Amino acid sequence: MMMHDNGKSVINPYLPRIHKVKRIKRETHDTFTIEISADGFKFMPGQFNMLYAFVGEVPISISSDPADGNVIMHTVRRVGHTTSALCSLKAGDSIGVRGPFGNPWPVREQEGNDIVVVAGGLGLAPLRPLIYHLLSNRGRYGRIYLLYGAKTPRDILYRNELARWRARFDVDVYVTVDKADERWHGNVGVVTSLIPRVHVDPLHSSAFVCGPEVMMRFTTRELINLGLNAERIFISMERNMKCALGICGHCQFGPEFICKDGPVLSYSRIARLLSIREV
Template sequence: MKTGDRGPETGNMEMSLDALIHPAAAQPMAPRQFLVQNVRRETPDTFTLTLARPNPEEGLIFAPGQFNMLYAFGVGEAPISISGDPDRPHLLVHTIREVGNVTRALCHQKPGRAIGVRGPFGAFWPVAEAQGNDVLVVAGGLGLAPLRPAIYYLLSRRAAYGSVEIIYGARTPQDLLYRRELERWRGRFDLRVHVTVDAAPSDWKTNVGVVTALLPRARLDPFHTVAFLCGPGVMMRFTVRELLNLGLKEDRIFVSLERHMKCGLGMCGHCQLGPVFVCKDGPVFRYDRVKDWLDRREV
């Protein structure tokens, strides 16, 4: 396990795959077109778009945790993490919440229409370096979307890892993403899935409460566990605190952050968090490299 000295920002994997996962390097400003194959409603305001390259020969190779800039014609562009299977690069899957003009236009695309894609961009979950370790995935709300590629990656190489646990929390049962898939994962014997919601109707049979309440249930060996976290800021802060209490070292915790982004190339300046650009140094960071900046207000 080498996460201690090589994080995702500078990992070997990134070096060797650089040309593959940064195809945007040649034409960084112009989107490529992908056709909407299917739009699926996940929650009242969240949709999963499956995109296919018009020429099926050309996929879009990406690493779990990376994002694309998606462009709705004439409306604008937004950074959206990739939530599909890295082993099926001919299909590009994004889960998008309608929060503004661009995301609304993206969510309401019809099958057969084209949208623009720039990417993939950014650092990724250190799934390769984590081999031989237990992996704990903690997601809140939409935060499961950028983690799903990592989960696919782990499950298709399941023997290479120790125990794998997923803890997922959302506001209500209606806000849970990928419900059918969660059920399938729960049925697997080589995977433990804990789901919780903040508030639930009486027919909800499982947990109610915040994700941190479920952490003690994970069978964690702090010295052989790598944790991947993505969710609202407050959820990540408390989860990190709990994990540290449980004995996990800071360099075994990875977080995915979110900022305003305009270029994805580390040039527009919008995604700065102190000394880092979330678009190119992140969005996935080893916790100890950004911890000083996460608790500061208005940075």
């Protein structure tokens, strides 16, 4: 639909575009991946959409392969009203989408560098498009590490893909859980406990980090201790959002509007704010 501005027709940025749900995949006990028809939609790794499930609208990262022209995926954890409605959608249902919004991971700018990807919990979702990009362009990067931490084994996302990535010889994948169960034989401990396994050239390395804020605070500290430059450590921030257009101010984080200046920001830009607990 259109609105008129000085006689010109412009697309109303508040109006969602309707897409069809193709498939809902259960990832864990509370998290689902919603696959929708792409219908020409293009995005870059790290961007998010505002998803409208006819009860409310919420920001959700795009979790699919940016090179896949057929489907767009969003991985949603059921925490409240709108995310519950999204997780209850069925194949064939309609869903409203506004986007893509936000700064992407600056992955092309890191070509030639070693890469460290650190994900905590659902933070793996916005990092998955970046991982697809790195693996599709494997020759353009040095060593690649993926460190992933989940609360328990039952919270691990994308199990099949993790197994496939792990089987490759050109990427080092380490997974840890905070709390094991009787069937878990892997690492136990927070994701920062995996950082000593990273052997990169710190002067020519870049890192991409996403997870709960406390995890990002500790991870960035460890990466700095490893010798990485704060300008080449990138994190993705979450704040409550309404417009996603840099207008309403809901997502303000210090001087930054996360919907417009983020969600991906360099650590050098927000180190001071991140060190303060509640901004």
